[in-house]
Amino acid sequence: MRISARWPLLILALLLTSAVSARAGDVKDTDVYARLKASLDAVPAIDTHSHLGGPGHIKLALERDFRGEDPKDCALSRLWMRSYFTWGHGLAPWPADDRFETWWNAAQRDFDNSRARSAYRAMLPIFEDLYGVDFETLTVDQAKELNARMEKNYENPELAEEVLVKRANTELMLIDSFVMPLHVGDHFPFMASVCNVRWYINGFHPSEFANRANADPYAFAKHHDLPVNTLDDYVAVLDRIMAEAKATGAVCLKSQIAYDRTLDVAWVPKERAEQVFGKPRAELNPGQIKEFQDYIFWRLAELSAKHELPFQIHTGHARIPGSNPMNLVNLIHGNPRTRFILFHGGFPWVGESGMIALKYPNVYLDSVWMPTLSYTMGKRAFKEWLDMFSSNRIMWGSDLFTLEGSYGTTMYARQCITEALAEKVLDKELREEDALRIGRQILRENALEAIPLLRNHLKGGAEKQ
Numbered sequence: 001m002r003i004s005a006r007w008p009l010l011i012l013a014l015l016l017t018s019a020v021s022a023r024a025g026d027v028k029d030t031d032v033y034a035r036l037k038a039s040l041d042a043v044p045a046i047d048t049h050s051h052l053g054g055p056g057h058i059k060l061a062l063e064r065d066f067r068g069e070d071p072k073d074c075a076l077s078r079l080w081m082r083s084y085f086t087w088g089h090g091l092a093p094w095p096a097d098d099r100f101e102t103w104w105n106a107a108q109r110d111f112d113n114s115r116a117r118s119a120y121r122a123m124l125p126i127f128e129d130l131y132g133v134d135f136e137t138l139t140v141d142q143a144k145e146l147n148a149r150m151e152k153n154y155e156n157p158e159l160a161e162e163v164l165v166k167r168a169n170t171e172l173m174l175i176d177s178f179v180m181p182l183h184v185g186d187h188f189p190f191m192a193s194v195c196n197v198r199w200y201i202n203g204f205h206p207s208e209f210a211n212r213a214n215a216d217p218y219a220f221a222k223h224h225d226l227p228v229n230t231l232d233d234y235v236a237v238l239d240r241i242m243a244e245a246k247a248t249g250a251v252c253l254k255s256q257i258a259y260d261r262t263l264d265v266a267w268v269p270k271e272r273a274e275q276v277f278g279k280p281r282a283e284l285n286p287g288q289i290k291e292f293q294d295y296i297f298w299r300l301a302e303l304s305a306k307h308e309l310p311f312q313i314h315t316g317h318a319r320i321p322g323s324n325p326m327n328l329v330n331l332i333h334g335n336p337r338t339r340f341i342l343f344h345g346g347f348p349w350v351g352e353s354g355m356i357a358l359k360y361p362n363v364y365l366d367s368v369w370m371p372t373l374s375y376t377m378g379k380r381a382f383k384e385w386l387d388m389f390s391s392n393r394i395m396w397g398s399d400l401f402t403l404e405g406s407y408g409t410t411m412y413a414r415q416c417i418t419e420a421l422a423e424k425v426l427d428k429e430l431r432e433e434d435a436l437r438i439g440r441q442i443l444r445e446n447a448l449e450a451i452p453l454l455r456n457h458l459k460g461g462a463e464k465q
């Protein structure tokens with residue numbers, strides 16, 4: 001009697017255990033994930049942010065960095081050095097004896113301490129997919145052979161198209177070259193430019209641009225015979241720069257002032273900024289400089305709306321104090337006609353950025369860089385944002401300087417987005433067909449909706465305006 005009464009309990013316990021272990025397992029092993037991944041990998045993606053150079057940069061890397069008379073690097077070392085692996089973390093430099101073995105043995109210690117970091121794991125698809133090797137178990141001889149294959153690959157003029165367009169299935173990449181679009185001459189056909197406006201907030205005096213010839217609005221004014229005698233003149237020059245940038249194919253504005261100062265942009269009366277205009281930095285105090293910068297940043301937001309060039313703004317992970325996207329709320333509130341695209345999801349303030357997007361329909365969140373900073377937080381952010389606001393306002397980007405690195409972060413982002421959506425389906429919070437549609441939006445369609453000029457750069461004419 002006692003035994004037979006225990007059986008149903010035992011069976012119930014077993015059922016519960018198997019249910020728990022099914023959810024505790026890797027979502028990537030489920031059929032739902034496999035179906036979503038296959039469908040979403042087939043979506044030609046639009047990468048909203050990269051720093052990749054064009055064919056000239058790749059040729060230069062081959063000639064100077066790997067084949068030069070005095071090589072100070074190799075392809076594998078350079079790839080890691082120019083990734084986010086080295087942000088805040090050391091990596092053994094190329095050794096004085098110029099031997100691969102010396103570098104590899106020293107670098108191993110740094111890799112060992114970073115095996116769980118997303119900045120490391122985002123690079124693994126490069127080796128697995130493009131070279132068929134497991135980077136984590138390479139011997140020194142295998143690593144040396146891998147490096148030789150990588151350097152040989154650079155001789156292939158089709159390499160960028162093969163890796164990014166065919167393998168990663170990226171149709172179009174938005175490139176931030178840090179200069180005015182009219183100075184960008186080295187692009188692959190699958191690239192479009194942004195108009196970088198980071199330095200214009202310092203236009204109180206021409207001396208601010210002494211070392212920034214390619215981002216100098218005073219040089220632009222001189223070249224176009226425009227006066228810059230008053231603050232209004234200066235703002236008119238910025239207006240003209242945007243018109244010209246648009247005419248030369250730029251599709252949006254980009255600012256990363258969060259690396260230079262707080263994102264707390266106050267509304268400043270024109271008279272205050274006029275008192276600063278024309279004076280060199282030595283004659284100004286930090287408060288006056290901030291007021292001028294705030295005044296110009298506000299004008300940039302207005303010009304963004306005027307020229308219909310959406311405003312990509314770096315938020316989160318920069319100077320830590322001041323890079324919280326909440327600092328931008330006044331600017332966003334005061335400029336409802338401007339389309340703000342908050343970069344990096346405000347990392348690590350992903351909940352705060354979600355709140356801003358919930359309240360302001362003119363705010364889009366770009367997850368660019370987020371999975372590379374923390375895959376776990378990235379996945380959580382996708383899920384929370386989809387809980388909070390409409391799915392047509394989330395984008396993604398690869399955000400790297402190297403070809404292979406761009407491949408790695410693209411595949412890592414594709415995986416993170418798919419995994420977040422698959423979890424929502426398995427949790428019965430989303431139907432699979434809606435997860436698929438949302439995945440397409442994040443990977444491609446939202447970029448076209450938020451930045452309409454991108455359509456002019458698509459390969460086919462079918463989606464053009």
Ligand SMILES: [Zn+2]
Pocket residue numbers: 049050051176399
């Ligand atoms: Zn970037």
